[in-house]
Amino acid sequence: MSDAPAERTGGSGDTPLIVSSRFDVPEAHTLDVYRNSGSFPGYAGLAAALDRTPDEVRETVASATLLGRGGAGFPAGVKWGFCPPGVWPRYVVVNGDESEPGTFKDRLLMERDPHQLIEGALVAAYAIGAAQVFLYVRGEMPHAQERIAGALNEALAAGLVGRNIMGTDFSVDVVLHWGAGAYIVGEETALIESLEGNRGMPRLKPPFFPAAKGLYMQPTIVNNVETLSNLPWILHHGVDAYRAVGTETSPGTRLIALSGHVRRPGVYEVPQGTTTFRDLFHDDRYGGGIRDGNELKMFIPGGASAPWFFPEQIDLPLEAKPVGAAGSMLGSGAVVVMDETTDAVEACYSLVRFFARESCGKCTPCREGTTWEEKILERILEGHGRPSDIDLLLDVADNISPGPYPVAADPEHGLEAVPFPPKQTTICPLGPSSVAPITSAIRRFRNEFEARITRRDLIPVAAAGSGGDGV
């Protein structure tokens, strides 16, 4: 099966493509093509790693400052160093559960360049001394599963996986595991539970930091697909080449999944820090402008969990620090653009509903609170909103994520940015993520909510057709 070139990747003469170089190469998912395309032969990165000691490999990755691409942006080399010394066996878990709304870059990496991911996972396994690699692919991605499985079989046959890889002492197995369709298992500890055969519900950190107590309570490194896909290039080209791209604190590139109201939605590999959202939306290499020449109303800079940005933030660079200070996050590299035709209440509802449906049900505030938010928004949209509902929404949200919630500055109303991250009464950030669209939308577009509220009752009453207070 060949891939239609529906998604385009960026890149220009002066910036190398680190992870997406084979996206448009036909049959790049096969070992043959993988070995003979891209900027260097496939599996040369692994060969380079095996020439060094595991510690040297970890050092290399640490000095490259490879930031995690799964959402939290934690440096991979540092994380690898958290495995408690002398505790064996250790595991590498590849997080291929990508399901954040707006995020679809890992799927491309798995479908179009599965060998690059396997090679990266092997490098990580070598660096930490893992006995096994568990490759967890989202349940709804059958094409990615097929490609990964095919690539793994080829790699196994070629002696690149399994016993005595490339004729060295290094042996490691790769175990494939398909998810069963839950957003929450993208969260690393829920993913580990799921791998162990349990219901995917996050564990509490502390004490269950995977690097210390992960899969089967052993030290476990969970890394995102894109994070690992960077490793072959870094090992082959070296730290300096990598750091030459991007900025000092955020070197390298990022795959950005750009969606929404731009002319050319797609996955683009952009250098970190030196690209701005304006470039991303308007540059012809990327988004090519807002659709139909419309005005930008708002955008989500880092996946559904990220607080919204507005036209004032468009010149921020795609770099974790400034985005965080401005009140949001780059998260999973999903940028969703919404133009002036977008209804803020509808957009907010759509996002909140996602989190309510995907709450794992473990913590009370998320389980009950997200559904409550959804129901209030639903009622407002159906014309049964009450004046008190807006403040009720904010207060319910505050009981999930207490205190001022990260939000972008609003110069027009003299409001300052609240920096990322939010606080939480929950175990994982899913519940608090549902608050992002609520505070973002209400702070900026309260008038749109008010316009939707037609009822004037001041005291709580049963909504039409509801069971009332049930007392």
Next chain:
Amino acid sequence: MSERPRPIEVTDPVTITVDGRQVEVQRGELLIDACERNDAYIPRFCYHPRMEPVGMCRMCLVEVDTGRGPALQPSCMIPTAPDMVVETTSERVTKAQDGVLEFLLANHPLDCPVCDKGGECPLQDQTMAYGPGESRWVEEKRHYEKPIEISPLVLLDRERCILCDRCTRFASEVTDDPLIHFINRGSNTEVNTFPGDPFSSYFSGNTVQICPVGALTATPYRFRARPWDLERTESTCTVCSVGCRVTLESSRDRMLRINGVDADPVNWSWLCDAGRFAFEATNSEDRLTEPLRRGADGSLEPVRWSEALAAVADALGSADPSSVAVLGGSRSTDESAYAWAALAKGVVGTDHVDAQLGDGLPAAVFDLPGATIDEVCRPGGTVLYVGPDPKEELPVLFLRLKHAAQRDRVRIVEVTPTSTSLTPYSAAGVRPRPGELAAVAEALVAGDAPADGVAGVSADDLRAAAAVLGAADGPVTVVLGRANLAESPQVVLDAAAALSALPGVRFLPAVRRGNVRGAVTAGMAPGRLPGGGRLDGDAGWSGVWSTVPTEVGADAMGILAAAADGAISTLVLLGADPLRDAPDRALAERALDRVGTIVAIDSFPTPSVLRADVVLPAAMLGEVDGSTTNLEGRVSRVRPKVTPPGTARADWAVAVELARRLGATWSATSVEALRDELVAGSPRLAGTTWAELEAADDGVLVDLTGGGFDPGTPAPVPQVDSYSLRLVLSRELYDEGELLGRSESMAGLSRTPTVGISVGDAERLGVEDGTPLVVRGERGSSTLPARVSAGIPRGTAHLVHRLEGSDPITLLSADEVACDVRVELA
């Protein structure tokens, strides 16, 4: 909730600040417990001190500052550390907790007026204490079918469930019966069973007790009372010998509920369902409520107590003392047992007294140096388990052993005739052929085995088991019980004698009936005096009683044999049913046929009771005052909660009255006096006077030093007959015995009887599960479906005592060390 924090000893103190006060707590203990111990109770729903914390409900959020500024943290997940600053009532904390409460109530049906939990509901209490006056939730609530049956004993109302993970955690973590789970997601999450796979756990009732709302209810209690109408008293379960601490709860003089109490050395708040629900039998229509006497026409007729007692006094007083015998007493209190020992030995002057029926362990096991449950379960220790399937006979001991093995690194070596519920948690296991346990014990002590093995156990298996014992860190403890009713109890004593060679070894006698240890310690065993002394060694009791027998009497099987020979003129059955339970049915039949006068003191018309000449109705569990002694030797109070039906009386009161009628000088006239008299004459019972027991919630241990263990004459090794299978006759928790058979909700839960055989024998016979087989012994035969099990060794047939439709005890004969049967296609 009534749960109390687990007791701890502060060995590594750290100072933390709680609400501005500096307090000293144990380093690493959970903040929620540390605060509770220091008068800052933090509300909670999901945390339970006997289960791993999950941090799920978020009710226990408090502000914790470890130097990086205060942050909301679930106190049930945070271990204490030096200089922690904790705020449990700050504005942020209160807001967060109120928020959680509001979330929990959002979908809650507020069925309070019709909910069993109303009045003792943490959700209701906390809502009343902290909740807002009115609800901000105006949406439609979640609806589910009202209660669904998740097991024959437990119902689940999912609308009321607050998803605290207590029941589900209990099922997977505490009992390993992971049959209830969360299903679905978000606010549609619910607890449920897998279709067709009910929550059949011997411990299911605990989930009802720990459910913080009225989502789980138990069939026996549902809609029977409101908590504020219940009266409670703390007592001890005597259904088996573990002696779990309980609260007895009644309303209008009717027992309605039993809940577990967290006794740290014993049951950790858990109960088995037999102990929790068998009280239903006390309300049974079958109870004996008035004295009966066999009339001229041969039928049992109601009579007045005075007439019945006069007849009994006459039967006891007119007989030659050596022709009077008393069987039973292990279902009563220590004081009743002592009163009966005093009556039989000190007034009548007979030593033919046995609290058991040949189906337990000889009194000598209590002369072994004793170990407590805590000592057996000592973290990192090694345990030799010789006995019945603990889950079937001593359920909460099973929970303790399982916990010890799974969580406290205890290594268990199992020496049982078939695999048991403990097998998955054991480090090694051997399956000696019935009758040859002692040889295996010797080999384990020696640490080596002949190449062709011992008693059907291979040399490799023996060496593996011996290696675990050899690697023990500290002395090994032995749980010593009788796994097989078809094997002479002498075999167990012989094994104990061999195991005594292990350095520093101590024994936990896994006796079965509720108060065997108390009864024996009170003197209800041949050759024994109260306090464990020997008849011939200790004359102190002659000063207390009128007399002391001079000759050692017969044990239960000896008494039955003497009776069958016509040598017993008066036989008292003190809650004993030899026709059902003695491991020689034919002998029991002949014995009851030939005894002159049978006096039965019982609560139910058992087959033996129906053969009696005089029947006295006995008060039972929940109706009597006194104390009981568990398998460890822990004496704790049992208390009455309801009055016995009709004119039924406590056993001790009958003994005291009979003594008076017999003109005895011995006269203790209250339970307190009986207790104190027993203790005064028994140095090993020091510390267990009435007043001392009243002050000790978790009971008081008797002196466990042991001494003078005499195993007696070793049993001969029975010949192996290669055409036969050797019988293992065991018990299951749910049988058709007096209690469970008469408990409305439990009757009918017992399994269908089968004959268990090994995979090898099944292949040889060409049978599979369900094939009808005839089990033929010298005494009789029965036809049962086959159950083929990998846990049964070749050459063994496994049957279960007292299941509906099968009576395998008829196959046994008192003079055989083991019982061989032929198993053939029906």
